[in-house]
Amino acid sequence: MTSAIQTLPVDKTFGLGFNYALWEANTIITLANVNWNSDYRDVVKFNSRAELNNYIDNNSMTPITINKASYAKFGKPVRLDVPFEVAQQYNYIRVTNPAQPIPNSSAKAYYYFISEIEYVAPNTTNIYIQLDVWQSFSWDVIFGNCFIEQGHIGIAATNTFTDHGREYLTIPEGMDIGNEYQIVDQWQRNIGSARGEADYSILVMSTVDLEADPGTVDNPKLNSAKGTNMENLPGGASLYVFRDPDQFRIFMAAFSDKPWITQGIISITAIPDFARFSLQVDYDVATVGGAEMWVINGGTLQDSTFYMKTFFRNVIFNALGLRYQNLKKFATYPYSLMELTTYSGTPIVMKPENWNSDHAEVVEIPHLVPPGARIMYVPKFYNKAANAPAEQTDSYGTWNDGGEYLDMATGIFNFPTFSLVNNGFMSFLASNKNSLAYQHSSADWSNTKTQQGIATSYDQASAGIGLSQDLNRQGMNAATQQANLANQGSMANGIIGGINAVGQLGNGPTGVISAATSMVNTGLSTALDINQRNQGLAISNGLAAGQNRSTTDNAAYLRDTNRDLASFAANGDYSNAIAGINAKVQDAKLTQPTTSGQIGGESFNLARYKWGVDLKLKMLSPSAMRSIGEYWLRYGYNINVYRTLPGDLQVMTHFTYWKLKETYIVQSKCPEPIKQAIRGIFEKGVTVWRDPNDIGNMDIGDNLPSFSEAL
Secondary structure (H helix, E strand, O other), rough: OOOOOOOOOOOOOOOOOOOOOHHHHHOOOEEEEOOOOOOOOEOOOOOOHHHHHHHHHHOOOOOEEOOOOOOOOOOOOEEOOOOOOOHHOOOEEEEOOOOOOOOOOOEEEEEEEEEEEEEEOOOEEEEEEEEHHHHHHHHHHOOEEEEEEEEHHHHOOOOOOOHOOOOOOOOOOOOOOOOEEEEEEEEEEEEOOOOOOOOOOEEEEEEEEOOOEHHHHOOOOOOOOOEEEEOOEEEEEEEEEEHHHHHHHHHHHOOOOHHHHHHEEEEOOOOOHHHHOOOOOEEEEEEEEEEEEEEEEEEEOOOEEEEEEEHHHHHHHHHHOOOOOOOOOHOOOOOOEEEOOOOOOOOOOEEEEOOOOOOOOEEEEOOOOOOOOOEEEEEEOOOOOOOOOEEEEEOOOOEEOOOHHOOEEEEEOOOEEEEEEEEEEHHHHHHHHHHHHHHHHHHHHHHHHHHHHHHHHHHHHHHHHHHHHHHHHHHHHHHHHHHHHHHHHHHHHHHHHHHHHHHHHHHHHHHHHHHHHHHHHHHHHHHHHHHHHHHHHHHHHHHHHHHHHHHHHHHHHHHHHHHHHHHHHHHHHOOOOOOHHHHHHHHOOOOOOOOEEEEEEOHHHHOOOEEEEEEEEEOHHHHHHHHHHHHHHHHHEEEEEEOOOOOOOEOOEEEEEEEEEEEEEEOOOOOOOHHHHHHHHHHHOOEEOOOOOOOOOOOOOHHEEOOOOOO
């Protein structure tokens, strides 16, 4: 074979078998103490073999030279002429053969761990050894692209915080983060409060035109609302805004006696100061009842964008302190989180790395027209990809920022609503004004009609009495005339009788006596007849007059009593009708007041704290942060990247931890078992140290990044 040794160097006495398994005669053995051990949790990457040997020389006893060959097999002892008491002080062996002549050989020395020592004789000790494949062959292998599962390169590389950590630092670690976060800092934005000087507005929706002349209770006037087109939503009711609650109180006092107007108010809502949203709103300013109000014609409410905190991640880094300042993974979820809340029971929890901005920027989106009034708060650019298109905006502000937008939002919902009390009595009077006037007029007419009927009946009864009296007088006059006529006949008969008697005078005295007697008899008879007739007439007339008088008195009594009764009844009916109207009015005074609008919504925050939005930065509790931080300082992050390991295997100032999922060795000058052993060292996880004296002695917090490359 061409690689066979044909001749030996001059003055050399070694054999041909020096290697890590066979120590030929004249091999120099150096017992030493080193700070690494055979479990390969820690290895040291010296800058050169000379540096390694210098370290061993400084931590060893006087070298021993063996004079005969010895096998160095795992599990088999190597016998050395060293006292047991001396051998037990060491944990490491270096063996060299300076006369080694093998061409192109790089292994000038081999290194072993002492796994066990065994007493043989007073100056003889068996030593069980295990080859240190790393120190023996680390210079003979070259690493290719390896899959790095975990290590300090995630801390040291210059680009690990690219895209705010989303590119490399969001791989789960599977560690206990504790049961509660703590608030490290918070930032507030207030938009309204009822505490101290009230800085909120009152939005009124009404079906009645509040600007029109309301009239009076005796002459009320009512005009329907003109409607509005606020936020491009047509509505028949009108919207009015009292920017200052005191102005609304003035309005309520002025309209407290005009319930026919206020009963048209269908909602009274407390909202943040309207001026902050009114840039795109068309409105007129009017004064009603001494109160200033805005009459909303239409338009759109204005969005606004504001910074809750600029460079908010610096707050996280500052909170880490000097020890953990390089552990930027603490600025990602679940080790830190952001909470945006309006204290309305709908907070949103955000991952800091998903806020694709250096600043905590929030968009305020108002909608104040009932129903469903609310103000939404959206974290701007949240979860937006680094290479996503630019935000889309319109003339009213941002309406799609390329992130989650309204899918990740909180807000102020359920604004408090209030009621306005209406005077039920005055409302009754105003709404029944014409009806009450009609009832009064109807009662007056009924009374007048009845009184006229009574007067007519009285006049008719009086006419009947007069007629009876007139007929009685006519009867009495007729009787008198008949008596007078009869008397005249009797007197005529008497005269005739007297004439006859005069005619008898010619008969002498007898004639005279007879004539005289006849005249006397005739006169007496006539006088008696007239007297009798007159007496009868008087009796008849007296009876007729008495009867007529009794009838007349009775008729007059009936007439008068009927009139009194009818007048009494008429007056009573009229009084009852008026009393009924008055009773209705009096009862209306006890009418329960009505309300306009309604009581509802959530008023606690407005009354006791504020309206607004708070941004809270929450981080782990100190114990959880310490537990995770110390682990990362020692072992780095889960990183899961393909990369070529640096030549010196170092990315930190003192030590670097590597755990590889796949280890590719692209060049090697060692047997396959050695190569596989080195792969196993890195795939189980190993810490590569610069200085062996640091192992177990240094504060791991002093291990700082020294790598200036990107992944």
